[in-house]
Structure formats: structure tokens, C-alpha cells
Amino acid sequence: MQYRSLEILVGFFVSIAIAALFFLALQVSNFSALKDHGSYAVKAHFDDVGGLKTKALVSMAGVPIGRVTEINFDAQNYDALVTMRIDSRYNTLPTDTSASILTSGLLGDKYIGLTAGGLDEFLKNGDTIDLTQSALVLERLISQFLFNSSDKSE
Amino acid sequence: MNIFQVLGQSTLKSLAKLGRGSLFFISILSGLGYVLKRPNLLMKQLYSVGVLTFWLICIAGLFVGMVLGLQGVYTLSTFGADSSLGIMVAASLVRELGPVVSALLFAGRAGSALTAEVGLMKATEQLSGMEMMAVDPLKYIIAPRFFAGFISLPLLAALFSAIGVIGGHLAGVELLNVDAGAYWSQMQSSIDFYDDIINGIIKSIIFAWLVSWIALFEGYDALPTSAGISRATTRTVVNSAFAILLFDFLLTALMFGAN
Amino acid sequence: MISIRNLTFSRGNRKIFDNISLDIMPHKITAIMGPSGTGKTTLLKLISGQIKPDSGSIFVDQQNVTTLSRSKLFTLRKKMGMLFQSGALLTDMSVYDNIAFPIREHTHLPESMIRTVVLMKLNAVGLRGARDLMPSELSGGMARRVAMARALALDPNMIMYDEPFTGQDPISLGVLVKLIQTLNQTLGLTSIIVSHDVQETAAIADYIYLLSAGKIAGQGTPEALNTSESAWVQQFMQAKADGPVPFHYPAHDFTSDLLANKKQ
Ligand SMILES: Nc1ncnc2c1ncn2[C@@H]1O[C@H](COP(=O)(O)OP(=O)(O)OP(=O)(O)O)[C@@H](O)[C@H]1O
Ligand SMILES: [Mg+2]
Numbered sequence: 001m002q003y004r005s006l007e008i009l010v011g012f013f014v015s016i017a018i019a020a021l022f023f024l025a026l027q028v029s030n031f032s033a034l035k036d037h038g039s040y041a042v043k044a045h046f047d048d049v050g051g052l053k054t055k056a057l058v059s060m061a062g063v064p065i066g067r068v069t070e071i072n073f074d075a076q077n078y079d080a081l082v083t084m085r086i087d088s089r090y091n092t093l094p095t096d097t098s099a100s101i102l103t104s105g106l107l108g109d110k111y112i113g114l115t116a117g118g119l120d121e122f123l124k125n126g127d128t129i130d131l132t133q134s135a136l137v138l139e140r141l142i143s144q145f146l147f148n149s150s151d152k153s154e
Numbered sequence: 155m156n157i158f159q160v161l162g163q164s165t166l167k168s169l170a171k172l173g174r175g176s177l178f179f180i181s182i183l184s185g186l187g188y189v190l191k192r193p194n195l196l197m198k199q200l201y202s203v204g205v206l207t208f209w210l211i212c213i214a215g216l217f218v219g220m221v222l223g224l225q226g227v228y229t230l231s232t233f234g235a236d237s238s239l240g241i242m243v244a245a246s247l248v249r250e251l252g253p254v255v256s257a258l259l260f261a262g263r264a265g266s267a268l269t270a271e272v273g274l275m276k277a278t279e280q281l282s283g284m285e286m287m288a289v290d291p292l293k294y295i296i297a298p299r300f301f302a303g304f305i306s307l308p309l310l311a312a313l314f315s316a317i318g319v320i321g322g323h324l325a326g327v328e329l330l331n332v333d334a335g336a337y338w339s340q341m342q343s344s345i346d347f348y349d350d351i352i353n354g355i356i357k358s359i360i361f362a363w364l365v366s367w368i369a370l371f372e373g374y375d376a377l378p379t380s381a382g383i384s385r386a387t388t389r390t391v392v393n394s395a396f397a398i399l400l401f402d403f404l405l406t407a408l409m410f411g412a413n
Numbered sequence: 414m415i416s417i418r419n420l421t422f423s424r425g426n427r428k429i430f431d432n433i434s435l436d437i438m439p440h441k442i443t444a445i446m447g448p449s450g451t452g453k454t455t456l457l458k459l460i461s462g463q464i465k466p467d468s469g470s471i472f473v474d475q476q477n478v479t480t481l482s483r484s485k486l487f488t489l490r491k492k493m494g495m496l497f498q499s500g501a502l503l504t505d506m507s508v509y510d511n512i513a514f515p516i517r518e519h520t521h522l523p524e525s526m527i528r529t530v531v532l533m534k535l536n537a538v539g540l541r542g543a544r545d546l547m548p549s550e551l552s553g554g555m556a557r558r559v560a561m562a563r564a565l566a567l568d569p570n571m572i573m574y575d576e577p578f579t580g581q582d583p584i585s586l587g588v589l590v591k592l593i594q595t596l597n598q599t600l601g602l603t604s605i606i607v608s609h610d611v612q613e614t615a616a617i618a619d620y621i622y623l624l625s626a627g628k629i630a631g632q633g634t635p636e637a638l639n640t641s642e643s644a645w646v647q648q649f650m651q652a653k654a655d656g657p658v659p660f661h662y663p664a665h666d667f668t669s670d671l672l673a674n675k676k677q
Binding site: 275278279280282283284285286287288289290294 | 458461463483487488490491493495497499501502503504514515518519560563567
Binding site for chain 1: 194197198200201204205208244248309310312313315316317319338341342343344345346347349350351355
């Protein structure tokens with residue numbers, strides 16, 4: 001084979017493969033969502049995170065606006081301290097915004113749902129969300145249910 | 155000969171081979187400068203190692219993706235979760251199947267060819283002949299082949315995953331009517347660029363190193379006879395497969411085991 | 414030019430060379446002869462540093478090849494040509510490219526100059542017309558002549574021919590014998606020929622070593638060997654079937670070997 005046509009074929013191969021890499025980054029993964037804008041960190045205390053993981057979505061009205069970056073145990077309050085980064089585009093969340101840990105679908109991933117409050121001050125980098133609702137843990141729900149029904153039967 | 159003696163002997167033999175293989179690998183690395191100065195050698199090998207494996211990878215990727223799409227829909231729809239099809243297809247492809255299956259195919263298609271070629275060059279004294287012309291076969295023959303394999307396989311793996319995701323779309327969305335929006339948006343929100351894509355690429359880079367190294371060393375170390383070369387070729391495919399699966403396990407534990 | 418001292422080399426349990434010493438004179442043709450399997454090819458490989466001896470030293474151009482580093486060895490080999498018994502042509506290049514290969518690797522000559530050199534070398538072995546053939550399209554004798562042209566490509570000052578005459582028709586044999594002689598005389602090459610063709614070799618060699626069973630069985634100028642009193646040398650030089658030269662690879666007694674079969 002001519003060296004020239006060999007070069008062309010190799011060039012063809014390499015460029016298609018690089019296009020595939022770009023496709024994976026841009027179409028298959030969250031790469032395009034990651035980079036665009038800056039973000040700011042917000043903290044929240046939860047009594048029970050119940051299987052929430054880092055990188056879990058933070059959403060408001062069902063639209064993803066950020067991600068969980070850290071989950072730590074707070075040894076002073078004996079609860080969980082969750083740090084999340086919110087996209088800087090959404091920098092007008094009221095300070096009395098509440099956060100709850102929800103589940104997508106019956107068996108799906110845990111995520112944090114934010115519900116806007118009514119104040120005029122906005123959350124800034126490093127602020128803490130005070131109103132939180134923990135994850136629903138199935139076992140606890142069931143035992144609560146049993147407890148209540150046995151109370152009634154007495 | 156008792157069993158301990160056999161065990162001891164084969165351990166020593168394997169260790170000796172590993173030692174020779176490591177030295178061999180170091181000499182390949184020292185050939186990098188030579189390869190950079192002679193891009194036409196690399197180009198020829200990129201053709202025979204990469205381009206000739208291209209179609210195999212495309213077709214295999216397409217079918218693996220389509221099978222994942224079909225199986226995924228059947229399984230997920232039992233839980234009413236077929237909107238997660240995109241996540242399932244893409245995660246299995248970029249994390250596991252892309253790197254692993256393309257490496258296995260690469261070992262069978264390109265690795266065995268490299269072993270046979272180098273082994274035959276040794277048997278026909280072409281390597282010695284080159285040494286006598288003061289041309290180092292490790293630099294002229296081995297190094298370009300190694301780097302061509304090392305470059306090609308990660309590219310082929312990316313190609314495999316990308317085509318597989320499209321195959322999953324064809325089977326799941328076009329054929330079984332999963333919602334196209336759900337397929338792609340769920341995938342995009344769940345597949346993490348660093349955790350999934352980059353880790354998958356790191357895997358395929360390590361497999362590329364393993365397969366190219368094993369294939370070339372088996373050829374270079376082969377007994378210069380027809381039986382010797384045939385055994386070396388078999389060993390390339392078998393040992394590469396073992397190495398790929400073992401390293402895949404270790405890497406998966408390391409990358410995804412943490413959380 | 415080359416001096417070998419107390420060389421010992423074994424393959425497995427078999428001693429191929431047992432403490433031999435020999436010298437190869439510069440600008441002369443030295444022939445190495447001996448029964449098949451005595452280690453003539455092995456000797457050439459030892460001289461060129463492709464394999465290392467068990468003990469002893471091999472000096473080429475005052476450098477001990479047994480201890481030379483890889484890069485020094487390669488520098489030395491640029492001045493050494495070797496014709497392999499098998500030819501060892503690179504099978505994925507044409508005849509032309511095979512001969513151009515060492516020139517392209519070691520010099521920065523322009524292609525036009527390389528072409529001149531290659532065609533000259535090919536012409537010398539009578540294969541200028543075969544330049545575009547691939548090695549797989551050559552006959553055994555042709556391949557060997559191409560290999561010879563390639564060994565000469567870098568104009569070495571020392572060249573080793575491993576059985577250059579095997580597989581040549583009487584005419585090309587005559588041409589090759591003359592070529593080796595002319596190269597030696599006009600360019601002052603140091604040549605080592607391994608060959609079984611006693612007549613042809615004796616006609617051009619300045620000195621002959623006869624190897625047998627790991628030892629030097631005889632040495633001298635062709636005239637001296639032809640008139641030697643040793644029965645061994647006589648038998649080899651006259652190619653007689655009977656005599657002390659072993660035809661067999663070392664083995665047990667034939668009858669006991671045959672009978673051993675029955676006992677099993
Ligand atoms: N790679 C090898 N491994 C083991 N033994 C070998 C090897 N190469 C050669 N031998 C042994 O070394 C001996 C010498 O081999 P060599 O090729 O040097 O013989 P030679 O004199 O060139 O014979 P011929 O005239 O037939 O070419 C042979 O008896 C052979 O059995
Ligand atoms: Mg020989």
C-alpha cells in the first residue's frame with residue numbers, strides 16, 4: 001500500500017476515535033453541565049441522610065441546580081453535615097429555603113430537594129440551610145406504623 | 155518429581171520470565187525517542203494495529219450496545235424503570251464493557267498478530283540480521299509496535315463505548331419505544347465525566363499497556379520454531395485475557411469500590 | 414584483526430568449543446571448515462557478539478566483544494558485514510529496500526546516492542534486475558546473493574560469509590568466488606568464509622582452520638593442508654567417505670542403540 005493512503009487511513013481512524021471521545025464526554029456524561037459556570041457552597045444539617053451519596057443531585061422544582069460534594073458526621077450535634085455546591089446561575093435562593101432528602105422513584109437514588117422560602121435575603125457561599133427534613137427510612141416508617149397501630153388497639 | 159518440586163520449578167520459571175519481561179519493557183521505553191524521530195514507523199504500525207481492528211470494534215460495539223438495550227428494557231420494565239435504560243447501557247459500557255471487551259478483541263486480533271509476526275522474524279533470523287546491521291530491533295521493530303498498540307486501544311475502547319451507546323439507543327428507543335428524552339437525559343445526569351468516562355479511559359490505557367507488552371514479549375521470547383510460535387500466539391491471547399480480567403477486577407475495586 | 418583466546422562455549426551439556434584459540438589476519442581471506450554441526454555458524458555468532466561465550470576472550474579491532482556494551486557493539490558492527498546462512502532478509506521490504514536499509518539507517522545520504530550504491534551492490538551479485546522482487550519471490554540462491562549485497566552495503570572492513578556458495582549454480586558460484594576475492598584484494602577487506610566447498614574455498618583462502626569436535630583439527634595455508642600428513646586433514650580435504658572424520662552427531666554405538674529398542 002502507498003504510504004500516503006496509509007497515512008490518510010490512520011488519520012481517519014484517529015479522528016473518528018477522538019470524535020467518539022468527545023461524544024462520550026459531551027453527550028453521554030455530565031461534562032458539559034460540570035464546567036459552564038462557577039458554583040457556591042451551602043451547608044445543611046440533617047438528622048439522617050439515609051443513603052445519600054456525594055455527587056447526588058440537588059434540585060429545585062425538579063430541575064438539577066447543583067450537587068452534593070461532602071457528607072460528614074458532625075460530632076457536636078450528632079447529626080450529618082451535608083455540603084452541596086449550587087450553580088452560580090441560581091444565586092437568588094432565599095435564606096429560609098428548606099432542604100429535604102428525597103428518593104427518585106421507589107428504589108431510585110437519593111437526592112436533595114430544595115423548596116424556596118419567602119425572605120428577600122439570598123444564600124451566599126458558606127451559608128447554612130436551617131430548615132431540613134431527613135430522609136425517609138423505610139424501617140423507621142414501618143416501625144412507626146406498627147407502634148401507632150398497637151397504641152390504638154390498647 | 156514431587157508436586158513441590160514442580161510447583162517450585164514453575165514458580166521460578168515464571169519469575170524468571172517476569173524478570174526478562176520487565177527488562178524488555180524498559181528497553182521498549184528507551185526506544186520512545188527513536189520512535190518519535192521516526193514517525194513513519196509508528197504510522198505503519200498504527201495502520202496494522204489500529205486501523206485493521208477498527209471495523210471489528212465498530213461492529214462488536216454496535217451489537218453489544220444493542221443487546222444491552224434489549225436486555226435492559228426487558229429487565230428494567232419489570233420494575234417500571236425503563237427510563238433508566240440510558241444509565242444502565244452507558245454505565246456498563248464506559249465503565250466495564252468498553253475497556254474490557256475491546257481489550258479482549260484487541261488481544262485476539264492485533265495481539266496475536268504481533269506475536270506471530272515478531273516470533274517469525276526471530277525464527278527467520280531477521281532480528282539477528284538487523285542486529286548485525288547495527289540496527290536495534292527493540293527500537294526499530296518492537297518499540298513502534300508497542301506504542302502503536304498503546305495509542306490504539308484506548309481510542310478503540312472509546313469508539314466501542316460510543317458506538318455501544320448508539321446501539322443501545324437503536325434497540326431501546328427505536329425498536330422498543332423507550333422515551334428518547336429519558337434515555338439521553340438520565341444518562342447525562344448520572345454518568346459522571348471523571349468517575350466514569352475518565353476512569354474507563356484509564357482502564358483501557360492500562361489494558362493497552364498489558365496487551366501490547368504481553369504480545370510483543372511472547373513473540374520476542376518465543377522458541378524460534380513453528381510450534382514455538384504457535385504456542386506463543388496462544389499464550390498471548392490467554393495471558394492477555396487473564397491479565398485484562400485480573401486488572402479489571404483490581405482497578406474496579408480501586409476506582410468504584412470506595413463508595 | 415580478530416584474535417580468539419581460550420574460547421569455551423557449550424549448548425546444554427554439549428561443548429561446542431573446548432578452549433580453542435585462533436587468529437584471523439587482517440586483509441586476508443580466512444576459511445573456517447569442518448563437518449556439519451561442529452559450530453562454524455556458532456563461531457561467527459560469537460565473533461559478532463550475538464552470543465556470549467562461557468569463558469575466553471574474543472578481540473575484534475582490539476576490542477573484547479565478550480564484555481562490550483550494547484552500544485559499543487553496535488558501533489563495531491557497522492564495520493562488520495555478515496551474510497547469514499539463511500539470508501535473513503527483511504521479508505516486508507523489496508530487494509532494493511533491503512539493501513538500502515542499512516544505508517538509510519546509518520547515513521544521511523540523499524536517495525539518489527543510495528540508489529547508485531544499491532544498484533552497484535546488486536549488479537555485483539548479478540541481481541540488478543531483481544530489485545523490485547520481494548524476498549518471498551526469490552530462490553534460495555538468489556536470496557543469499559541479495560543478502561551478500563546487503564552485507565556489503567555499508568562498505569564494511571570486515572565481512573563474514575556463512576556458506577555463501579550453497580545453492581548456487583556453477584556459474585554464479587564462479588562469480589561469487591571471484592567477487593569475494595576481488596573485494597578482498599581491491600578493498601583490503603578482512604574476510605571469513607565458512608564453507609563446505611573445499612575446492613573453491615581452498616582456491617581463494619589465504620589460511621584455513623579445520624574445526625572438529627570442539628577443537629581445531631588442523632590449520633595452515635591451503636597448500637600446507639593439502640600436503641598435510643594428518644589422516645584427518647587428508648580425509649576432509651579430499652572429501653573421502655572413510656577415515657577419522659566423524660560423519661555422525663555424537664551418539665551411542667549403533668547396534669546397542671538398535672537393541673535398546675527391543676529391551677523397552
Ligand atoms: N539455538 C541452539 N540451541 C541449542 N543448540 C544449538 C543451537 N544452535 C546450534 N546448536 C547446536 O550447536 C551445534 C553447532 O551448530 P552450528 O550451527 O554452529 O553448526 P555449523 O558448523 O554451522 O553446521 P552447518 O555446517 O551444518 O551449518 C550444532 O550441533 C547444534 O546442535
Ligand atoms: Mg552453519
